[in-house]
Amino acid sequence: MRSAWRLVLAILAGRVWRVSADLVPDELWDRIAPLLPPRQERRHRYPGRLPVSDRVALAGIIYVLRRGVAWRDVPVQVVGCSGITCWRRLRDWTEAGVWPALHQALLTELRAADALNMDDCAVDGSHIRALKGGDHVGPSPVDRGRPGSKHHVIVDRQGIPLAVSLTGGNRHDVTQLVPLLDTIPRIGGLRAGRPRNRPKRMFADRGYDFDKYRRLLWKRGIKPLIARRGVAHGSGLGKTRWVVERTFAWLHRFKRLRIRYERRADLHHGLLQLACCIICLRRLQAPSQKDQ
Known part of the structure; x- marks a missing residue:
């Protein structure tokens, strides 16, 4: 037996x-x-289960x-x-801040492998449902009776996430442009030159069409390429901005990110950062592979 x-x-x-x-x-x-932070030492007497x-x-x-x-x-x-x-x-x-440290380490490896192109970056936001409420939850801009949150992300030219944030569903996308830029880590990986945390050009849709934020980007040495409201489509910016939409598709393949169930915003944001790390690791394993 x-x-x-x-x-x-x-x-x-x-x-x-x-x-x-x-x-x-x-x-x-x-x-x-x-x-990972070290675990506490077990007691010598009555140590409990392993x-x-x-x-x-x-x-x-x-x-x-x-x-x-x-x-x-x-x-x-x-x-x-x-x-x-x-x-x-x-x-x-x-x-303990494990996920930002892991994300920065992976971005550094990607830059060292010449698999990170930060000259052209794109920014956007995506709304998700928040069924249990909690921090950083607000009414949906489409249906005010449904609370939700927003994922905001900045990606490089290939769609690799550089920075992500979580806000309430009623927050305007443009209000997170500068905070997202400030959270891009200093990415090294090259033998010569300083670590880099600023793109050269920033692509965004009409939701970011505010002259105030254009000036803020210019002050940081970033050229804003933002679509104008009231102008017919055909500016050509969609040829570059589609990568951020693809990144949201990558993130929402992780089913836990499609709907927010965590009441604590930091835990949902931690899962979001972990998903970004997994995406970076996949790109690091196949930097030359083109996504279909």
Whole structure:
């Protein structure tokens, strides 16, 4: 009987290891492991149960991010830990600033591999539903009775996310232009020259058509290429701005980002940053591959 139980446990352990390896490949784990905060030492007397490994907890977080399931519905037999454990690790790592550090490290690697083009950047926002309310939630501009939030993102010429933010659904896109620029990390990666955190040209749609923000961009040494309201289409800016729409499509492939369920804005923003890191890692693994 004991041998049968041992066999079952071995099978489950092997399945959990395969799921963790699929959700958290070695390329991702090798980059994120040095950034994780150290865990508290166990007590010598009455130490309690062994803590779940960080890699298994990260696999559970990515499982929720991809599948969009509730934390309580995380399958322990598949992932290897409970959803509440994954939620706690997400909370701790978000408060420790793990995701911005990982994002900056990946952007630095991309620039070193000549896979990052910051000369031309595009900015836009996307509205999502917020079913449980919380911080940074506001009425939808389309339906005032439905609360929601907005994802704001700046991408490079190839659609690689450089900075993301989360606001209420009633916030105008243009109000987040300067804060987004300020959150672009200093990206190194080149032997010569200083780290870079400013593009040369900024593309945006008609929602950013305000002379005040054009002047702010010029002061920062950025040439604004913003579509004018009341002017017929055909300016040609759509040939460059489509990359930011594609990036939103990439982000919303992670089902947990399509609808906001987290009441805490920092946790949803942490999931958003983790999705950006996964996109950067995919581009780093195949920098010359063109998306269909």
